[in-house]
Every structure is written in structure tokens, then in C-alpha cells.
Amino acid sequence: MEPFRIKTIEPIPFPSREERVRALAAAGHNLFRVPASAISVDLLTDSGTSAMSAQQWAALLSGDESYAGARSFERFETVVRDLTGYREVIPVHQGRAAERILLGAMLGAGDISVGNTHFDTTRASVEAAGATAADFPESQSPASGFGGNIDLDKVERLLCSADGARVRCVVLTITNNAAGGQPVSIDNVAGARALCDRHGVPLLLDASRFAENAYLVTVRDPEHAGVAPRRVAREMFTLADGCWASLKKDGLANIGGLIALNSQEVAARCRDQLIAVEGFPTYGGLAGRDLEALAQGLDEVTDPAYLRYRSEAAQWFGSRLAAAGVPVVEPVGCHAVYVDAAAHLPHIPPHELPATAFANALYSEGGVRVSELGTLVFGRRNPDGGPDLPAPRELVRFALPRRVYTSNHLEYVAEAAARVTAAKDRIPGYRVVEQADTLRHFTAVLKPLG
Numbered sequence: 001m002e003p004f005r006i007k008t009i010e011p012i013p014f015p016s017r018e019e020r021v022r023a024l025a026a027a028g029h030n031l032f033r034v035p036a037s038a039i040s041v042d043l044l045t046d047s048g049t050s051a052m053s054a055q056q057w058a059a060l061l062s063g064d065e066s067y068a069g070a071r072s073f074e075r076f077e078t079v080v081r082d083l084t085g086y087r088e089v090i091p092v093h094q095g096r097a098a099e100r101i102l103l104g105a106m107l108g109a110g111d112i113s114v115g116n117t118h119f120d121t122t123r124a125s126v127e128a129a130g131a132t133a134a135d136f137p138e139s140q141s142p143a144s145g146f147g148g149n150i151d152l153d154k155v156e157r158l159l160c161s162a163d164g165a166r167v168r169c170v171v172l173t174i175t176n177n178a179a180g181g182q183p184v185s186i187d188n189v190a191g192a193r194a195l196c197d198r199h200g201v202p203l204l205l206d207a208s209r210f211a212e213n214a215y216l217v218t219v220r221d222p223e224h225a226g227v228a229p230r231r232v233a234r235e236m237f238t239l240a241d242g243c244w245a246s247l248k249k250d251g252l253a254n255i256g257g258l259i260a261l262n263s264q265e266v267a268a269r270c271r272d273q274l275i276a277v278e279g280f281p282t283y284g285g286l287a288g289r290d291l292e293a294l295a296q297g298l299d300e301v302t303d304p305a306y307l308r309y310r311s312e313a314a315q316w317f318g319s320r321l322a323a324a325g326v327p328v329v330e331p332v333g334c335h336a337v338y339v340d341a342a343a344h345l346p347h348i349p350p351h352e353l354p355a356t357a358f359a360n361a362l363y364s365e366g367g368v369r370v371s372e373l374g375t376l377v378f379g380r381r382n383p384d385g386g387p388d389l390p391a392p393r394e395l396v397r398f399a400l401p402r403r404v405y406t407s408n409h410l411e412y413v414a415e416a417a418a419r420v421t422a423a424k425d426r427i428p429g430y431r432v433v434e435q436a437d438t439l440r441h442f443t444a445v446l447k448p449l450g
């Protein structure tokens with residue numbers, strides 16, 4: 001059960017079926033364009049959607065809004081130093097600001113950043129610096145439990161090749177968001193550390209879900225069974241030279257991010273840029289009260305009871321969807337459950353967007369919002385004007401906001417998914433009628449076929 005009880009509540013909207021169908025059509029059949037006031041259960045993202053604890057709300061009132069040297073910064077800095085062991089701590093307003101500043105300070109034209117899989121905003125910052133992002137996810141059976149690992153053999157081959165001298169950093173995203181939120185093992189981080197040492201390259205962590213990664217290490221790696229998640233997290237931070245994080249995830253708050261590292265020299269360059277784009281180094285684009293809520297959130301997020309509940313709730317929800325006849329991608333991580341829409345809706349070819357079709361059917365049926373991670377997001381417009389070039393997979397993500405929904409809400413979602421599944425052969429595909437050149441999924445206008 002949830003290891004907390006509820007003190008403050010927020011009513012849920014229950015639009016009628018007619019209202020839902022109308023809202024979806026008015027939004028161009030794109031769930032990003034549907035107003036939250038027309039959503040009953042919102043599983044679009046786990047980013048910035050956490051519920052804060054009573055202690056976090058209380059901490060807000062002690063926020064020190066001094067421009068320079070605020071007490072709230074000192075508390076934030078102490079908590080981050082204690083958690084990571086890194087000396088230099090720089091707050092930013094969210095993860096992508098950290099990426100733009102840190103990667104901008106480390107990368108230049110022609111450089112290469114190597115990763116297990118760069119998250120899309122990370123890749124954008126690498127490319128903005130004129131560098132290239134090279135992904136080497138390990139292609140092993142997910143049965144290992146560490147489907148987020150980097151392929152160390154491939155990284156070594158690159159480092160030993162003529163291009164090796166252009167590699168400026170190795171980035172491990174924990175958990176690997178682009179690989180379904182699968183964790184990275186301690187052995188893999190240690191292996192990357194050894195490789196980086198041999199080649200004189202810094203190792204960085206994109207630590208947005210560091211606590212979830214640490215917890216999954218304690219349940220999937222027998223050598224770390226029973227170890228406190230906070231200790232596992234510290235072990236990972238110690239193996240790397242620095243990190244950044246979107247604190248909209250494991251910061252358990254609604255906004256925030258950080259850069260933390262050992263190198264005073266790199267930190268000084270980051271602070272110069274920070275002042276230009278975010279603010280003074282003791283607030284970095286955040287209010288003092290945000291720093292208080294984040295400091296408290298970073299203390300709470302490694303609570304083993306919370307992490308166990310989070311992981312087990314995701315697994316349980318995955319099993320409820322599977323029992324409803326929905327093909328769930330195994331193993332389930334912590335922050336989301338992924339569904340294979342291509343397997344579920346074989347009558348809809350990739351260019352007719354099966355993942356979008358399932359997501360839209362689920363909204364029409366139950367007012368549930370999930371996100372498509374298929375051809376609408378990762379596919380490309382065909383330069384010859386033919387059908388879209390498909391994504392590698394047609395996934396639908398049921399993201400789980402932290403501490404927001406109870407198992408009853410998730411049961412409601414599974415029941416809606418079961419009703420959609422019972423009539424799945426009649427779900428129509430979609431065609432894109434208007435789209436932007438980049439990140440088209442946020443704004444595209446779609447039309448159902450048939």
C-alpha cells in the first residue's frame with residue numbers, strides 16, 4: 001500500500017464521454033493539446049507532476065529569497081554534497097538548463113559525447129555545442145535486469161579508433177529514460193569508470209532518476225541486496241566525475257535541476273554561463289522556496305519504503321494491464337509502464353500511428369491521458385511524400401507521477417484499457433494533417449482514418 005496518507009486533495013474532472021470525444025476532436029486528436037481540465041487520470045509524464053510532502057510544503061515557508069548567499073541555497077548545497085559527494089553544486093531551473101550549461105562548457109565543434117542513450121534534450125544540447133551524440137546501448141537480453149547499460153566494448157572500440165581523441169565525455173543516464181526507464185548496473189558504471197580512466201575522459205551521470213536506479217540495483221543485483229538505496233546512489237556518484245539532474249523527477253518537486261561536480265575549473269565556467277542565462281549562482285533560476293522544497297525532496301526520495309512502494313506499484317499496474325490483455329513491455333521499471341501498440345493493434349500499420357490510436361482510444365474511453373512513443377514522436381516525414389518512415393517501436397507510455405495516484409486510480413485505468421482492448425479491432429489509425437519540422441508530436445493535428 002501507499003506508505004503515506006492523504007492530507008490535501010485535488011478534485012478530479014470527470015468529463016462525459018461526449019465531452020471527451022469533443023475535446024479530442026477540438027485538440028486535433030493530439031493529447032498534448034487537450035486541456036488538463038478535460039483529463040481524469042493524467043499519466044502523460046512523471047516530470048514536474050509529483051505531490052509534495054507536508055514537510056516540503058512547510059519548508060517552502062522558510063525559503064530565503066535573498067538574491068545572493070541565501071540560507072536556502074546553503075541547505076540545498078549541503079543536501080546535494082551529502083548525497084553525491086561532489087563539492088561544486090549549481091542549481092538551475094530544470095534539467096535542460098543544466099545540460100545546456102554543462103555540456104556547453106565541456107563540448108565544442110567536432111567533439112563527441114558517448115552515452116548509453118542520450119535523452120532528447122541532452123542530445124539537443126550536445127548538438128547545440130556543435131558536437132555529436134553517439135549512443136551505445138547494450139543489446140543484451142533484458143533478462144539481466146539492467147537494460148539501461150552502455151555497451152562498453154563498443155565504447156572502447158570508439159575510444160581506440162582514430163575518432164577516440166574527439167570523445168570529450170561519457171554520459172550514463174540513470175535510469176535510461178530512452179530505454180524504458182531500465183536501470184544501469186553498478187558494474188557497468190564501474191566498467192565505464194575504468195575505460196574513462198584509461199583514456200582520460202570524464203564520466204558524467206544524467207541522474208534525473210538516480211533514486212529509482214539505486215533502488216532497482218538493490219532488487220536486481222544480488223551483491224547489493226539489502227543495501228540502502230542512498231548508499232548505492234552514493235557509490236554511483238563516487239564512480240563518476242560529476243552529474244546533472246532534472247529535479248522534476250527524483251527531486252520530488254515541480255521544478256528544479258542541478259549540476260554537481262568535482263572540477264572547480266569546469267564549475268567556474270558553468271557559473272559564468274549560469275549568470276548569463278539563469279541567475280546568480282546561489283539561486284540559478286529558482287526561488288529560495290524551491291530550493292527548500294528540493295532539499296527536502298532529495299532527502300525523502302531515497303526512503304526505502306517509498307522506493308519499494310513506487311517500484312511495486314509500477315509492477316502491479318503492469319500486471320493489471322497485462323491481465324486486461326494489453327501487451328506490456330517487461331521488465332517494468334519504476335517511472336512508467338510501456339505497452340507495445342504494434343503487437344496490440346496489428347491491423348494498424350506504423351505510418352497510421354498505432355500507438356497514437358491506442359492512446360486516443362483510451363482517452364475517449366476513460367479520460368486517461370498517456371503518451372505515444374512511436375512513429376508520431378520518433379518517425380520521420382517521408383521526403384518523397386510517401387508514408388512516414390516508421391520508428392523502431394510503437395510504444396505507449398503510462399508514466400506514473402510520484403505520490404499522486406493511488407492503486408484505485410490505476411485500477412480504473414486498467415479497467416478502461418480492458419474495455420478498449422475488448423473492441424480493439426475497431427480502433428482506427430490516424431493520419432497527420434499538420435506538423436512542425438521538429439518535435440512534431442507536441443503540436444501536430446491528426447485525423448482518424450475511417
Ligand SMILES: *Cc1c(COP(=O)(O)O)cnc(C)c1O
Nearest residue numbers: 094095096119121177208246248
Ligand atoms: C526530464 C529529463 C531531462 C530534461 O529535464 P527537464 O527538467 O525536463 O528540462 C534530461 N534527462 C533526462 C533523463 C530526463 O528524464
